[in-house]
Amino acid sequence: KAGVTQTPRYLIKTRGQQVTLSCSPISGHRSVSWYQQTPGQGLQFLFEYFSETQRNKGNFPGRFSGRQFSNSRSEMNVSTLELGDSALYLCASGGDTQYFGPGTRLTVL
Amino acid sequence: DAKTTQPTSMDCAEGRAANLPCNHSTISGNEYVYWYRQIHSQGPQYIIHGLKNNETNEMASLIITEDRKSSTLILPHATLRDTAVYYCIVQMKTSYDKVIFGPGTSLSVIP
Numbered sequence: 001k002a003g004v005t006q007t008p009r010y011l012i013k014t015r016g017q018q019v020t021l022s023c024s025p026i027s028g029h030r031s032v033s034w035y036q037q038t039p040g041q042g043l044q045f046l047f048e049y050f051s052e053t054q055r056n057k058g059n060f061p062g063r064f065s066g067r068q069f070s071n072s073r074s075e076m077n078v079s080t081l082e083l084g085d086s087a088l089y090l091c092a093s094g095g096d097t098q099y100f101g102p103g104t105r106l107t108v109l
Numbered sequence: 110d111a112k113t114t115q116p117t118s119m120d121c122a123e124g125r126a127a128n129l130p131c132n133h134s135t136i137s138g139n140e141y142v143y144w145y146r147q148i149h150s151q152g153p154q155y156i157i158h159g160l161k162n163n164e165t166n167e168m169a170s171l172i173i174t175e176d177r178k179s180s181t182l183i184l185p186h187a188t189l190r191d192t193a194v195y196y197c198i199v200q201m202k203t204s205y206d207k208v209i210f211g212p213g214t215s216l217s218v219i220p
Contacts, residue, residue, distance in 0.1 A: 004152070033205045043153070043196075043210035056206035090152050096202040097143070100152035 002027065004093050004101035012107045018079040021104045025072050025093030031055070032074040033098060034066060037088040049074055081108045112136065113197045118215040121191075127184040129214050131197030134178040139201050142173060144182045146193040147213070153196065156182065187218045 005024045013019050025032050033056075034046040045058040049068035068074045072093075078085055086108045092098035114132045121127040133142060141160050145153040157164055157171045159180075164171045170183040184191055196213040 031203065042212060045206055045208055048205050056204070058206060088150070092152075092205075097155055097158060098205065099155055100145075102152050103150075105150070 004091055004099055006089075006091050006101040006104050008104060009102065010105045010107075012109060013081050014109050015081055015083060017081050018077065019081060019106060021076045021078075021089055021091075021106075023074045023076070023091030023093075023101060025074070025091075026099055029093035029095065029099075030072055031093060031095060032068055032072060033092045034074070034076050035090040035092065036060070037090060037103070038086070043090070046076070078106075083108050112199050112209060113211055115195070115197055115211060115214045117212065118217070120217050120219055121184075121187045123189060123218050123220050124186055127182075127187040127191065127216060127218070129182040129184075129195050129197075129216065130179065131182070132179045133197070133199050136177050136199050137201075140199045141202060142171065142177075142180050143198050143200060144169070144171065145196045145198070145210075146191075146216075147196065148193045156195075187216075189218050189220065192216060192218045 007022045031050045033048040035043050037043045047066050048056040052068045063079045066076045088103045088105050090100050090103045092100045141158050143158040144156040147153045157169050159171045159173050173180045194213040194215050196210050200208045
């Protein structure tokens, strides 16, 4: 069974721009969660989608948003990028157990 | 703050068992202990989880104390590819918003 895939793997943006990251979950998984990982804050939960509905949300500003499509694929959007948004963005799918993708490395200049 | 505490770093000789401890003294009755590991710049990899019984799979064994306040992840025969940061977390199943990843234990397997 194929694992969680994320695109793109690397991204460079400038302050003020917006970005969209994509995640394809493991086939059959309906839950998709997003995390931000930085050296200073570690791995932090952003939000979770289940059957196209946001089920849980972490403590991030409204600039961070997401959605899930009927095929369970999910996208995450960050608007008005700030330098501090530079991070590894991880997507995970699963039920009782989460399986993580390889991440998207976002650099904001 | 994370609900778990782990040593910052550990070394283990290649071929020997690596025993990684985790304290979770405030764990509640319906929370599971999960272990993940992360090799540099990759996504975390699920290893094993358990509620109160010891668990074993092809990767590792998980020993949970009877009072559930601590656990130990055992890699029976560590290899160089086991060098990674190991995270111990506690969570109720599917309650991902409550999951807090601490800094984990950086395990170095020494040749």
